[in-house]
Amino acid sequence: MTNQENKIVVVAGTSHAMAHYYEILFPAMTMYIVKDLTVPVHRVIKAGFMLYLLYGCFAPVWGYLADKIDSKRILGISMVMAGSGAILTGFTQGLSMLWLSLGIIGIGIAAAHPAGMSLISKSVTERGKALGYFGIFGNIGICLAPLIGGIGGFYFGWRNLMIVSGIVGVLAGCLCLMLKVTENIDSDKVYTQTIPVKNAVTCFILLCCAMTIAGLIYRANIITLPVYFEENPTSLTRWLNQQKLLDVTQIMGTGGRVKTLGATLLISLAVFVGIIGQKIGGYTADRFDLRWGYLIFFVLGLPALFFMAFLSGWALVGVTSLFMIVSLGMQPIENSLVALLTPPKWRSTAYGIKFILAFGVGASSVWIVSMCITTWNTASVYLVLTVLQVLMVLLIGLLIFISRSIDMRQYSSKPESLES
Numbered sequence: 001m002t003n004q005e006n007k008i009v010v011v012a013g014t015s016h017a018m019a020h021y022y023e024i025l026f027p028a029m030t031m032y033i034v035k036d037l038t039v040p041v042h043r044v045i046k047a048g049f050m051l052y053l054l055y056g057c058f059a060p061v062w063g064y065l066a067d068k069i070d071s072k073r074i075l076g077i078s079m080v081m082a083g084s085g086a087i088l089t090g091f092t093q094g095l096s097m098l099w100l101s102l103g104i105i106g107i108g109i110a111a112a113h114p115a116g117m118s119l120i121s122k123s124v125t126e127r128g129k130a131l132g133y134f135g136i137f138g139n140i141g142i143c144l145a146p147l148i149g150g151i152g153g154f155y156f157g158w159r160n161l162m163i164v165s166g167i168v169g170v171l172a173g174c175l176c177l178m179l180k181v182t183e184n185i186d187s188d189k190v191y192t193q194t195i196p197v198k199n200a201v202t203c204f205i206l207l208c209c210a211m212t213i214a215g216l217i218y219r220a221n222i223i224t225l226p227v228y229f230e231e232n233p234t235s236l237t238r239w240l241n242q243q244k245l246l247d248v249t250q251i252m253g254t255g256g257r258v259k260t261l262g263a264t265l266l267i268s269l270a271v272f273v274g275i276i277g278q279k280i281g282g283y284t285a286d287r288f289d290l291r292w293g294y295l296i297f298f299v300l301g302l303p304a305l306f307f308m309a310f311l312s313g314w315a316l317v318g319v320t321s322l323f324m325i326v327s328l329g330m331q332p333i334e335n336s337l338v339a340l341l342t343p344p345k346w347r348s349t350a351y352g353i354k355f356i357l358a359f360g361v362g363a364s365s366v367w368i369v370s371m372c373i374t375t376w377n378t379a380s381v382y383l384v385l386t387v388l389q390v391l392m393v394l395l396i397g398l399l400i401f402i403s404r405s406i407d408m409r410q411y412s413s414k415p416e417s418l419e420s
Contacts, residue, residue, distance in 0.1 A: 004123075004181065005123065005124045005125070005130065007179065007181045008119055008120060008123050008124060008130075008181050009120060009124065009130050009133050009134065011072055011075060011116075011119070011176055011179060011181055012071075012075065012112075012115075012116035012117070012119050012120050012134055012137075013116070013133060013134050013136070013137030013138075014079075014137065014172055014176065015075040015078065015079055015111070015112040015115070015116050015172075015176065016112045016113070016116050016134055016135075016137045016138040016141065017137040017138060017140050017141035017144075018079055018082065018083075018109070018112070018141060018168075018169050018172055019082070019109035019112035019113070019138070019141065020109075020112075020138045020139075020141035020142045020145070021141035021142075021144055021145045021148075021165070022082055022085075022086055022105050022108075022109050022145075022165070022169070023051070023052075023055065023109060023141075023142075023145075023222075024141070024142050024145035024146060024149075024222060025086075025145040025148070025149050025161075025162070025165060026048050026051060026102060026105075027048065027146075027222055027223050027225070027226050028145050028146040028148075028149030028150060028153075028226055029149045029153050029158040029161070029162075030044050030045065030048075030226055030227070031226065031227070031230060032153040032154075032157075032158040033098075033158060036158065037094070037095065039095065041227065041373075042370045042373060042374060043095065044095075044098075045223060045227075045366060045369065045370055046366055046367075046370060047095055047098045047099050047102060048102060048223065048366060049099075049363055049366045049367075050099045050100075050102050050103040050106060051102035051103060051105055051106040052106065052219060052359060052362065052363035052365075052366065053103075053106065053363040054103050054106030054107045054110065055106040055107075055109055055110050055355075055359045055363070056110070056215070056355055056356045056357070056358065056359030056361065056362060056363060057110070057356055058106070058107045058110035058111075059110045059111075059113060059114050059351070059352040059353075059354070059355030059356050059359065060114070060349060060352030060353055060355075060356050061110070061352070062074055062078060062110050062111035062114055062115055062348075062352065063114030063115065063118070063348035063349045063350070063351055063352025063353075064348070064349050064352065066111070066114060066115040066118055066119075066348035067118075067345065067346060067347070067348045067349055071115040071116070071118055071119035071348060072115075072119065072176065072177075072179070072181050073177065074111050074115045075111060075112065075115050075116060075119075075173075075176055076173045076174070076175075076176035076177035077111075077173065077177070078108045078109065078110070078111030078112065078115070078173070079108065079169050079170070079172050079173030079176060080108075080169070080170050080173035080174065081104065081107060081108035081173075082104075082105050082107075082108025082109045082169050082173075083108070083165075083166040083167065083168065083169025083170035083171075083172070083173060084104065084108070084166065084169075084170060085101050085102070085103075085104030085105035085106075085107075085108055085166070086101075086105055086162050086163070086165050086166030086169060087162070087163050087166030087167065087170075088100075088101040088104060088166075089101040089102060089105065089162045089166070090158075090159045090160065090161075090162035090163035090166065091159070091163075092159075108169075110355070110359075113351055113354070113355045114348045114349070114351035114352040114354075114355060115348055115351075116134060117131065117134065117335050117338075117339075117347075117351050118347040118348035118351055119181075120134055121335070121336075121339040121344075121347055122344050122347060126286060127285070127286070127336060127339065127410055128281075128282045128283070128284070128285030128286035128287075128332050128333075128336055128410065129282045129283070129286055130282075131282060131285065131331070131332040131335050131336060132278050132279055132281055132282020132283070132285070132332040133278075133282070134332075134335075135278035135281065135282070135328065135331045135332055136275055136278045136279070138331075139271065139272075139274060139275040139278055139328055140275070142222075142271045142274075142328075143271040143272045143275070146226065146271070148161070148165075149161065152164075195340075195341065195406055199403060199406060200341045200342075202402060202403075203341055203399055203402070203403050203406075204338075204341045204342065204350075206395060206398060206399040206402070207334075207337055207338070207341065207399060208353065208354065208357055209395050210294075210392050210395045210396055210399070211334065211354055211357055211358050212357040212358060212361050212362070213388050213389075213391060213392040213395070214298075214327075214330075214334070214358060214392060215357060215358030215359055215361060215362030215365075216361070216362050216364070216365045216368070216385075216388060217305075217327070217365075217385050217388055217389055217392075218327065218358070218362065219359070219362040219363065219365040219366075220365035220368055220369050220381060220384075220385055221323075221327070221382075221385065223365065223366060223369050224369050224378060224381045224382075225270075225320070227373070227378055228378045228379070228381075229316075231378055269317065269321070270317055270320040270321045270324055271324055273321040273324060273325065274321065274324025274325050274327070274328045274329075275328070276325055276329070277297075277324065277325035277326055277327070277328045277329025277330075278328055278329055278331065278332065279329075280325075280329050281293075281297070281328075281329035281330055281331060281332040281333050282332040284297075284329075284332075284333055285332045285333045285336040285410070286410065287409075288409065289407075289408050289409050290333055290336050290337045290340065290408045290409065290410070291337070291396070291399060291400045291403065291408050292400065293330075293333045294330060294333045294334060294337065294396055295393065295396045295397065295400065297326045297327075297329055297330035297333065298326070298330060298389060298392055298393050298396065299393055300326045301322075301323050301326035301327055301389065302386065302389055302390065302393070304319045304320075304322040304323035304326070305323050305382060305385055305386050305389055306382070306383075306386045307319045308320060308323065308379075308382040309379045309380065309381075309382035309383050309386070310379070335351075336410055337408070338350055338351060338354055339410075340408060340410060368381070368384060369381055372384060
């Protein structure tokens with residue numbers, strides 16, 4: 001990639017990292033908030049609904065603005081807004097104010113995907129590789145959130161941590177606004193087969209259905225993991241309580257803030273391993289048929305998702321890591337599919353549609369998780385998610401069948417098969 005392309009990846013990637021950091025920071029600190037506000041865990045989980053709902057609902061709004069203005073400016077403005085919401089969250093005194101401040105964060109981080117991925121998909125030659133790096137930035141945010149949330153919440157309190165995190169976001173947004181990059185507006189640097197409009201629309205609709213289910217699975221897993229890992233004792237407790245880290249001798253503890261610290265450290269480990277998937281997904285997107293790569297990743301994730309409901313201790317951490325590899329690794333493939341099926345001038349809007357489905361509709365996973373926990377137990381969430389993933393695999397199979405005569409690969413240089 002050229003120096004200009006590298007700048008584009010850094011700008012879009014930073015916004016992506018900040019978006020996922022804010023998104024995951026709230027679940028990572030859920031148990032700290034529960035203990036501070038002395039309210040049931042399911043009520044705090046539901047407060048996150050506003051964040052996740054607006055995260056998805058405002059994606060097409062930001063996408064439209066990015067198509068009409070420019071993606072880089074939108075990314076800067078949105079990071080300033082998200083940082084301001086995080087600062088306000090640090091001063092919240094009750095659930096009502098928490099809903100409001102989390103909603104501001106949700107609006108701000110909603111721009112990262114439609115504007116960031118549009119900027120990359122139109123302006124970088126190695127699209128899959130660049131989207132893979134974009135995903136890695138996001139994974140770094142996902143990984144740092146439970147780590148910083150667990151350690152920072154333990155030592156400095158969740159309120160102080162939110163305020164500092166908000167200041168960082170505001171500064172990152174201002175730096176983004178000052179940086180100069182060159183953006184393609186109405187063209188791609190990637191070569192793909194021209195797909196008839198009717199076929200493209202049908203495939204995009206099926207892809208949207210699949211992405212909606214993927215959003216439900218992703219959100220439910222992220223919400224559930226902090227609670228599930230904290231509930232899970234056995235070998236994790238025995239091993240962690242034999243360690244001494246950050247001057248804490250009983251890392252998992254028997255309850256309270258110390259136990260939350262142990263759970264968030266384990267989640268960070270699982271997510272960090274998942275970064276491998278982004279690299280594999282980016283490689284796959286640039287070299288193979290996007291549809292088949294998409295299908296294979298979700299098929300591989302099925303057994304790991306299923307066994308998460310039954311395993312405990314280090315076995316649970318292991319299968320969680322495997323699931324994170326495939327669930328995060330499919331993202332460069334999925335985002336390349338969206339780019340292949342949509343025209344450049346509407347690319348940000350198309351990504352906005354994706355994320356209103358994946359994150360807007362996906363916000364309803366808050367209620368799915370809450371229902372499962374109150375009706376059965378936390379482990380039951382993963383049985384429900386397994387059923388949803390089976391449905392998703394069937395949808396991808398249908399997409400492959402109806403588009404079987406179309407070449408859905410992307411090339412950095414035009415091959416003879418695409419010559420007119």
